[in-house]
Every structure is written in structure tokens, then in C-alpha cells.
Amino acid sequence: QTVVTQEPSLTVSPGGTVTLTCASSTGAVTSGSYPNWFQQKPGQAPRALIYSTNNKHSWTPARFSGSLLGGKAALTLSGVQPEDEAEYYCLLYSGGAHVFGTGTKVTVL
Amino acid sequence: EVQLVESGGGLVQPGGSLRLSCAASGFTFSNYWMHWVRQGPGKGLVWVSRIRRDGGETNYADSVKGRFTISRDNAKNTLYLQMNSLRAEDTAVYYCVRVFVGTSQVLVDYWGQGTLVTVSS
Numbered sequence: 001q002t003v004v005t006q007e008p009s010l011t012v013s014p015g016g017t018v019t020l021t022c023a024s025s026t027g028a029v030t031s032g033s034y035p036n037w038f039q040q041k042p043g044q045a046p047r048a049l050i051y052s053t054n055n056k057h058s059w060t061p062a063r064f065s066g067s068l069l070g071g072k073a074a075l076t077l078s079g080v081q082p083e084d085e086a087e088y089y090c091l092l093y094s095g096g097a098h099v100f101g102t103g104t105k106v107t108v109l
Numbered sequence: 110e111v112q113l114v115e116s117g118g119g120l121v122q123p124g125g126s127l128r129l130s131c132a133a134s135g136f137t138f139s140n141y142w143m144h145w146v147r148q149g150p151g152k153g154l155v156w157v158s159r160i161r162r163d164g165g166e167t168n169y170a171d172s173v174k175g176r177f178t179i180s181r182d183n184a185k186n187t188l189y190l191q192m193n194s195l196r197a198e199d200t201a202v203y204y205c206v207r208v209f210v211g212t213s214q215v216l217v218d219y220w221g222q223g224t225l226v227t228v229s230s
Contacts (some may be wrong), residue, residue, distance in 0.1 A: 001171055034215035038154070045204060045220045046154065052214040089154050093215055096168050098144070100154040 002026050002094045006101040011109050012080045020104045021072040022090035028071035033092040035073035037066055040087045049088075050075060082108050111135040111219045113205045118224030125195050125228070131188040131205030131221055139163070139183040142208040145190050147201035148223075155201070158190065159208070173199075195228045202226075 003025040012018040022035060029035060037050040048057055050066035053073065063079045073090055085108040090101040117129040131143070145157040158169045158179040167179050178191040188205055202223040209216040 031213075036215065036217045038217075040154075045222050048218045048220070051216040051218070055214070055216075057218060087153075091154075091156070091217060097170065098156040098159065100146075100156055103153040 002092070002097075002099045004090065004092055004099045004101040006088075006090060006104045008102070009105040009107065011107045012077070014080060014082060014108055016080050017076065017078045018080060018106065019069070020075045020077075020088055020090075020106070021069065022074070022092065022101045023072045024092055024094070024099075026094065029068060029073045029092060031068065033073070033094065035066065035068075036091040037064075037073075037075045038089045038091065039084075040089065046089065077106070080106075080108055084108055111207070113207060113219055113221035115203060115205050115221045115224035118203065118226045120227045120229065121195055122230050123196060123228055126191070126193045127195065127226060129190040129192065129203055129205075129224060129226070131190075133186045133188065133205075133207070136207070138181075138186040140209075142210050143179075143181060143188045144206040144208055144217075145179060145188075146204045146206050146220075147199075147226075148204070149198075149201045152201075157203070160188070192226070195226075197228050200226060200228045 005023045038046040040046040054066040065076045067074045088104045112134045114132045144159040160167050160179045176194045180189045204223045205221040207219040
């Protein structure tokens with residue numbers, strides 16, 4: 001069973017930059033894992049941010065970007081805003097199934 | 110406007126059954142794979158199951174394989190999840206999720222608001 005690991009928590013100052021990563025227990029994350037990223041705020045359904053590694057949805061703020069970094073999928077928030085404080089999840093495709101990451105709590109302080 | 114509206118959640122005893130529904134509107138339902146994702150209280154997101162556009166392929170997480178069945182009715186624009194032999198650990202909010210699968214891309218975009226399933230005696 002694939003396990004997808006993210007940093008449990010990260011803290012960033014307003015206006016700063018933070019990078020979240022998403023690692024797979026089966027090896028390097030590639031474009032063939034079609035990484036997707038989601039933001040979830042308390043009491044709300046998740047909101048999609050990034051699909052297929054680095055593609056933004058029409059509603060995704062420009063300050064969010066996706067990439068592959070050192071064998072992991074990555075989500076970078078540049079020019080962080082207070083409203084970016086949330087839980088972030090990645091999702092990877094793996095052999096006919098999909099697996100969510102463990103989630104990263106981003107605190108803006 | 111794309112809408113996904115789940116229903117059918119509630120309180121059920123361990124070993125019981127429940128069928129969730131997800132009514133889709135605002136898009137051509139048969140063009141999309143559909144997934145179920147769940148989230149236990151205070152926990153992270155867990156992928157549960159998916160079904161191909163025509164219903165001809167289904168996949169499940171190991172934790173629900175043999176107990177849950179995903180299906181769809183493209184004429185009614187509705188996705189289903191039949192849940193049998195329910196356990197306490199199945200307690201969660203269940204989300205219906207739309208996914209576009211194309212050449213070299215998997216695009217997860219719209220989520221429903223979720224329906225709560227509580228398994229308890």
C-alpha cells in the first residue's frame with residue numbers, strides 16, 4: 001500500500017514564500033503520478049488548486065504553483081496572504097488507485 | 110454551474126448498510142470519471158473509490174474492497190456508493206468528486222459538500 005508523506009506543519013510570514021512537498025513510499029514522484037493539490041479550511045470541502053503537477057485551475061491564485069522537486073511533488077506559495085492559512089493535501093495516482101498525502105497545516109504568522 | 114450534491118448519510122449500526130448518492134448537474138456527467146473521498150473526524154482525506162465514465166471500470170481502496178460498491182447512472186446524472194458491513198472506522202464525511210482524465214493529465218476539480226456517515230451502536 002502506497003504511503004504519501006507531507007510535512008505535518010509549516011509556518012510562514014505574510015508576504016513570504018513556503019514550499020510544501022509530497023513524497024511517495026514507492027519511489028520518486030513523476031509526472032505520471034499526476035500530482036494534484038488541494039486546500040482545505042476548517043468546516044469546508046477541499047478546493048482544488050493544481051492538477052497534473054503544475055497546471056492551475058481558473059480560480060487558482062497566481063501565487064500558487066506546482067512542480068517536481070528532488071523526486072517529490074511540490075506546491076509553492078509565494079507572497080503568502082493571511083487567507084492562505086489552511087490544510088493542504090496532495091493526491092497521487094498509483095497503479096489504478098489514488099492516494100492522498102498526509103496533509104500539511106500551513107500557519108501564517 | 111457545476112454542482113455535486115451528496116445525500117444518504119446518517120447513523121447506522123456496525124455491520125449495517127447505507128447507500129450514498131451524488132446528484133450531478135451543470136456538466137456532461139458521462140464525460141467524467143467520478144470518485145468518492147472520505148474524511149474521518151479530525152483526520153485527513155482518504156481516497157475511497159473511482160468509476161470510469163461508462164461505468165465499465167471501478168477501483169477501490171484496500172480498506173473498503175469487498176464491502177463498498179461504486180456505481181453510476183448516466184441517464185440520471187447520479188453517482189452511488191453502496192456501503193455494506195460498515196465498521197466504526199468508516200465514520201467520516203463522504204465527498205463526491207469530479208475527475209477529468211485526458212491524454213497525459215488527471216484533473217481533479219469539483220467537490221460536493223459532503224455527507225456524514227456515522228457508524229455506531
